[in-house]
Every structure is written in structure tokens, then in C-alpha cells.
Amino acid sequence: MVTSTGSVTMSPDHPAVRHPPSTMPILHYATTNSGKVHALQHAFAATSVEIVQTPLEIAEIRADDVQEIACAKARSAFAKLGRPVVVMDAGFFIPSLNGFP
Numbered sequence: 001m002v003t004s005t006g007s008v009t010m011s012p013d014h015p016a017v018r019h020p021p022s023t024m025p026i027l028h029y030a031t032t033n034s035g036k037v038h039a040l041q042h043a044f045a046a047t048s049v050e051i052v053q054t055p056l057e058i059a060e061i062r063a064d065d066v067q068e069i070a071c072a073k074a075r076s077a078f079a080k081l082g083r084p085v086v087v088m089d090a091g092f093f094i095p096s097l098n099g100f101p
Contacts, residue, residue, distance in 0.1 A: 028054040028085045030077040036088060056080055058087070066091040 027049050029037050037053040044051050058080075061072045070089040077085040 024048050024050040026050045026052055026083075028052050028077075028081055028083060030054050030056045030058060030073070030081070030085050030087050040086065051086075054081065054085065060089075064091075064093060 025048065027044075029040055029051055031037060031053065032055045034053060037051060041051045056077055058073050058076045061069055063069050063072075066089055069091070070087060073087040073089060074085065077087050
């Protein structure tokens with residue numbers, strides 16, 4: 001709101017007041033799992049890095065190497081977002097199923 005003196009005031013409900021722009025570096029975490037986000041936020045709590053949940057549709061390759069899968073996910077997420085991004089992958093491999101779940 002602009003007052004008669006020309007000063008600008010914002011309602012406490014205005015998005016810029018509720019969530020002022022961050023001056024912290026932002027690292028996007030490409031996941032729909034809020035529990036994973038909270039864990040990473042906790043790990044970065046003593047740093048100046050802000051962890052932001054960024055749900056993205058990322059195709060997952062089928063491979064028997066977790067590092068290969070995670071790298072492919074990271075490349076795909078970065079291509080979609082165009083900024084630093086974190087992804088996570090874990091594997092559970094069963095030999096009698098040719099290494100796949």
C-alpha cells in the first residue's frame with residue numbers, strides 16, 4: 001500500500017513479507033520426499049546454504065550401478081532446472097533376479 005506521504009507499506013500477509021528473498025546460496029533437492037529434504041536441511045543447518053525441495057519428473061534409467069543411475073538423474077535434473085541440484089538414489093540388488101529387485 002502506498003501512503004499519502006509516498007512511503008510503501010506491505011501487509012503482513014504479502015508473500016515478500018512472509019518469505020523475504022534469501023541471500024543464502026540455494027541448492028535444489030529434486031525429490032518429492034519431504035523427509036529426505038528435512039534430513040538434508042538438517043545436515044546443512046550450520047552452513048549458509050539453503051536447501052529447497054524441487055519436485056521434478058525425472059526418468060530413471062535401469063542399471064545395476066547406483067552411481068550410474070544417480071549421475072543420470074543428476075544430469076536430467078540439471079538439464080530441466082538449469083541450476084545446482086541434488087538427487088539421491090539407493091539400490092537393492094538381488095542376485096537371483098539378475099541384480100534387479
